[in-house]
Amino acid sequence: MYNKRFLKHYWLMMAPGYIWLILFSIVPMFGIIMAFQDFNPGLGILKSPWAGLENFQYMFSIGDIKQVFLNTIIIAVGKMAGNLIVPLIFAILLNELAVKKLIRPIQTLVYLPYFLSWVILANIILTIFGYNGPVNNLLQIFGIDPVLFFGKADMFRPLVIGTDIWKGFGYNAVIYLAALTGIDPALHEAAAIDGAGRFKRLLHITLPGISSTIILLAILSLGNVLNAGFDQIFNLYNPLVYSTGDIIDTWVYRAGLVDLQFSLATAVGLLKSVVSFILITVSYFMADRFTGYKIF
Numbered sequence: 001m002y003n004k005r006f007l008k009h010y011w012l013m014m015a016p017g018y019i020w021l022i023l024f025s026i027v028p029m030f031g032i033i034m035a036f037q038d039f040n041p042g043l044g045i046l047k048s049p050w051a052g053l054e055n056f057q058y059m060f061s062i063g064d065i066k067q068v069f070l071n072t073i074i075i076a077v078g079k080m081a082g083n084l085i086v087p088l089i090f091a092i093l094l095n096e097l098a099v100k101k102l103i104r105p106i107q108t109l110v111y112l113p114y115f116l117s118w119v120i121l122a123n124i125i126l127t128i129f130g131y132n133g134p135v136n137n138l139l140q141i142f143g144i145d146p147v148l149f150f151g152k153a154d155m156f157r158p159l160v161i162g163t164d165i166w167k168g169f170g171y172n173a174v175i176y177l178a179a180l181t182g183i184d185p186a187l188h189e190a191a192a193i194d195g196a197g198r199f200k201r202l203l204h205i206t207l208p209g210i211s212s213t214i215i216l217l218a219i220l221s222l223g224n225v226l227n228a229g230f231d232q233i234f235n236l237y238n239p240l241v242y243s244t245g246d247i248i249d250t251w252v253y254r255a256g257l258v259d260l261q262f263s264l265a266t267a268v269g270l271l272k273s274v275v276s277f278i279l280i281t282v283s284y285f286m287a288d289r290f291t292g293y294k295i296f
């Protein structure tokens with residue numbers, strides 16, 4: 001039998017989380033109504049005239065919106081692939097490290113960027129790749145003219161994807177390291193006795209042993225196809241790279257808060273949310289189908 005007095009304490013402990021969820025996740029959802037209105041801040045949501053689907057029709061008539069969706073998908077898919085492959089390779093290399101005492105210091109070093117905000121990291125990255133930064137200074141030693149890295153549209157996507165992978169691969173490798181500990185060491189010992197080298201053991205023991213984890217993470221990442229990382233791109237991009245770096249979230253920010261097109265920005269944000277919800281639902285069904293993973 002549970003004690004009602006302790007149950008009350010549990011509810012009190014969870015109360016701040018519930019309050020935060022209601023105030024910042026549930027209450028703002030009423031703003032979705034603006035997507036179907038010709039919203040006027042002076043009239044408010046309740047009195048603004050109804051526009052039906054006009055905002056959505058206008059959204060698809062804008063030439064830039066197609067490029068914005070394309071940029072979002074390319075950057076998000078690049079990040080998804082990199083954040084699956086690089087942490088996997090790093091975890092395997094770390095697991096195979098002969099000097100085990102070096103594992104913890106290496107983990108600590110690669111974890112550090114993950115705990116820094118993009119506000120801080122963006123300034124560091126912009127300084128490193130700046131016109132007078134260390135990278136250009138190194139290029140000048142080899143006789144190469146300085147490059148304005150974050151001013152070139154064709155270089156922006158690779159830089160965004162690469163820096164995002166650099167920031168998170170150490171932390172993301174934790175899941176793979178945990179999966180690697182679940183492989184029976186006796187399998188490696190038996191394979192070594194039979195003459196299998198490190199590479200063969202990797203192909204026939206290590207990768208099959210964590211294949212379900214790899215598949216699960218790949219499937220669950222599908223829900224992030226339209227999440228290209230607002231914090232990172234907002235702190236790194238500029239008008240020179242809008243053609244390849246402008247994503248849905250940054251476009252919505254400028255349309256809604258800078259240009260004051262509240263209804264249009266809400267319509268674009270709502271479309272993104274609906275598509276993301278569908279993708280997340282599909283990914284969980286696939287996770288259940290292929291790996292038996294369930295959250296409910």
